[in-house]
Amino acid sequence: MDSSPDLVLPVDPGRPGPVYDTALRRLVEGDLPGTCELLGVPVDAPPRVLNGTLPTATLSADLLLQVGPDRLVHVEYMRTATRDLVARMLIYRGLIMRRYPRARLTQHVIVLGDGTVRGHRDREHSGFELDLDLLYLRDLDPAVLLARPSLAPLAVLGRGDVPARAGAFAAALRLIRAQGGDRADELLEFAAVLGTIRLDRPTMERIAKEVPMTAESIAEFWRDGEIGQILIQQGRQEGRQEGRAELLMTLLRASFGDQPDLPEIAQRLAGWPSTEAAVRAITAATRPQDIPQAPATG
Numbered sequence: 554m555d556s557s558p559d560l561v562l563p564v565d566p567g568r569p570g571p572v573y574d575t576a577l578r579r580l581v582e583g584d585l586p587g588t589c590e591l592l593g594v595p596v597d598a599p600p601r602v603l604n605g606t607l608p609t610a611t612l613s614a615d616l617l618l619q620v621g622p623d624r625l626v627h628v629e630y631m632r633t634a635t636r637d638l639v640a641r642m643l644i645y646r647g648l649i650m651r652r653y654p655r656a657r658l659t660q661h662v663i664v665l666g667d668g669t670v671r672g673h674r675d676r677e678h679s680g681f682e683l684d685l686d687l688l689y690l691r692d693l694d695p696a697v698l699l700a701r702p703s704l705a706p707l708a709v710l711g712r713g714d715v716p717a718r719a720g721a722f723a724a725a726l727r728l729i730r731a732q733g734g735d736r737a738d739e740l741l742e743f744a745a746v747l748g749t750i751r752l753d754r755p756t757m758e759r760i761a762k763e764v765p766m767t768a769e770s771i772a773e774f775w776r777d778g779e780i781g782q783i784l785i786q787q788g789r790q791e792g793r794q795e796g797r798a799e800l801l802m803t804l805l806r807a808s809f810g811d812q813p814d815l816p817e818i819a820q821r822l823a824g825w826p827s828t829e830a831a832v833r834a835i836t837a838a839t840r841p842q843d844i845p846q847a848p849a850t851g
Contacts, residue, residue, distance in 0.1 A: 589620060635668070667691070699728060715751070822844070830849070
């Protein structure tokens with residue numbers, strides 16, 4: 554089993570994107586046994602991450618694990634289910650089987666938000682069937698995710714209405730602060746990132762103050778944490794204004810939810826000379842309307 558460096562996937566609207574994808578990668582790889590337990594995968598040996606880059610320039614698996622002799626697990630994270638998912642999973646399967654011809658492969662999809670995976674079992678109409686194990690976090694009891702601090706950041710995505718998910722988010726913050734150990738700061742960062750999928754920023758800030766965890770600390774996650782830095786670095790490397798606008802739009806939606814004026818703000822911020830200044834302006838604002846028209850000078 555080789556361990557060459559991963560390639561970066563192109564942007565796919567159904568995928569979690571740089572913020573959520575990074576959070577999920579770091580979250581699950583920090584507790585591989587817990588991830589396997591969540592997926593219902595039996596483990597015959599200590600799980601270890603394999604290189605997920607496949608023999609093509611544009612595909613890299615979100616997670617490829619060896620969980621026993623000649624037993625592999627492939628996992629993809631989706632914020633929403635997309636129409637092309639099944640076709641892509643079939644391509645993944647073929648490439649992984651080609652690389653590891655003696656292995657038994659199971660494939661799993663974790664859907665973080667809305668949408669339903671369709672077309673993987675359509676033998677009657679298309680004569681096609683693909684064995685996929687689907688985990689919709691929205692159907693999962695948050696108590697399952699709150700059973701271990703390493704999975705607690707996912708609890709906000711579990712079953713329930715908005716108040717129930719707000720309660721799960723608060724419970725996750727308390728659990729992480731009490732039992733997160735050396736990973737507490739990192740797990741709190743993941744909770745702040747993933748919480749934006751189901752909760753608006755004012756709700757998260759109110760809960761953070763009650764836990765207690767200041768609103769400023771959540772802003773620090775975006776600005777100074779690894780996820781915020783990824784946005785900054787990608788913005789620096791991407792010379793085209795449209796590419797910068799796309800990255801900033803990701804952070805705006807994560808901070809304020811879907812609002813009609815965000816695309817215009819993202820385009821305006823993309824024109825700033827410094828991507829880092831734009832990221833800091835977003836994280837410092839309580840509302841998108843508070844973001845200044847131009848970067849601070851002096």
